[in-house]
Each structure stands twice: as C-alpha cells, then as structure tokens.
Amino acid sequence: MNLILIGMILALLIPLYEVWKDDDIWQTMLAFSSVSTKTAVMILFISVLRDDWMIGVVGVIILSVGNAGFMLLAHILKRMGDT
C-alpha cells in the first residue's frame, strides 16, 4: 500500500514540474486542478487505508469545493484576459 501511495506522490510531482516550467497562466491553472484533484484522491485513499471516516468526509468536501473555487478563479482570470 505504501508503494501505491509513493507512486501517487510521484504523479503529484508531474504538475508541480509543469507549474515551475511553464509561463502560460492556463497551463498553471490546469496544473492547479490536477494537483487539487490528486491530493483529494490521496486523502480518500488514506482514509480507506486507515479506516478513518472523518478523513474521508474531509476528502470528499475538498474534492467538491475545490472544483467550485477553481471555476470561480478561472472565470475571474478569463474576464481579465477579455478586457
């Protein structure tokens, strides 16, 4: 199980490298959405691993609310590009 988690952490490094390398704001936003979803799924995985429902509920909330915040941020950035 630890090996699966280490693999997930390595997958988390891919969008971080993309953020560090790329200059386009939308690439950064894509990396943000990727990191946000990956961390939420990791939280869910850890909650199953530890059989801890409290952590699981937090993971579900982060997964759903994170997408809402992402859409808000994308909308503000898009209006900035229009004007």
Added chain:
Amino acid sequence: MIDSYVYVITALLPLVSCMLIFQVNPYHALVIRGILGAVTALTYTVLGAADVALTEALVGTLLAVVLYTVAVRSSMVLRLGVLKSAIAGGEAGDPQPVSFKQLTTDLQTVFSNHHMRVELVPYPNREELHQALVDKEIHATCHSSETCTDHQPYDITIRLPRLYDILRAELASSTAHLTYMSSSDSVSAHSSIHPSIHSSVHSSESEEAHP
C-alpha cells in the same frame, strides 16, 4: 510509528512554498498559492488533523485566492482617460485613430511587462477628462494634441510619478507627448526637462516619413 510516505508528503510542502516565493507574476503566484493550499490540506490530513485540513482547503485555497485575485486585478491597472471620439473613430478606420490603436497597443505592451493592465475610460469632452484627472478618478489622460500634430499627435498626461518614469523609459515607438502633472495641479515643464526624448522621437518619425 510514522509511515514512510508521511515524510515524503511533508517534503512536498517546502518544495511548493519555494516555487511560490520565487514566482514574480502575481497571478501565477496566486494559482501556486492554491496548489500550496491543496498540498497543505493533504499534509494536515495525513498528520491526523482533519478539521485543520478542512479549514485550510476552504479558506486557504478557495477564499484567499479568489479574493486576492480580485484585489490584484483591480489594483494593478492603469486607468487611462480618453475621449469618446477617439475610441469611436478607431472603429471607423480613420488614419489618425489607427495610430491611436497603435498607441494603446504600445501602452499595453509596456505595462504587461510590469504585470499591469491598461483600462480605457471614455469621457465625452476634454473638460471632463481633465477634471477626472484632477479628481483622481483616472491615472492618466490621452487625447489628441493641439500643437505639433505632425510628429506627436497625442498628449499623455500622467499624475503618478512611477507610471511617468515607466512610460518615459520604455515607451519606445512613441507618437505621444508625455507630460507629468503633479498633485498640486501644476503641469511641469516637460520639454525642457527631457529634450533628448523629444529629439529621438522626432528623428525616428522623420526617418519613417522619408525613408
């Protein structure tokens, strides 16, 4: 007994914070702040503080980033007051408004290097334009000049010294005449202070006219 993956997840935190610190573009930095919030929530959860992780995700990732984006968007902007006729003429395609369009493009290029936007604020006539500048509604005005229309068809009056310095140093293909207006409503003598800019602009204009 702490599992080994906890150390690896915790090591992500300084990595992302260093990326945040060394980012110069404010919008990129805000998005990386969101990434930092996600990684922090993961770390808190792994260490067993689910309530702190929830707060971090809601406040750190959602609220702070969105509010700061609104703040940065509304503060890092040059409000340039223009006449309504200048904008309307640009759509008609007259030769002079084409150079106005070129001028606004140049301004946007200059200020995008400083991560700023240029927002055009239209006013019906020159009196209201000047009054808005005095009342500090706008940062600068741009209108067609009464004198020396051949070489510099536009006058830009700026009331903020920092913006004036940026424009004086970086507005390269200038068809505009820069003027700094101090807050005491006295227009300083621009042409005598910076004769070199005038001569260079004149020479480049004449080269274009007579190749």
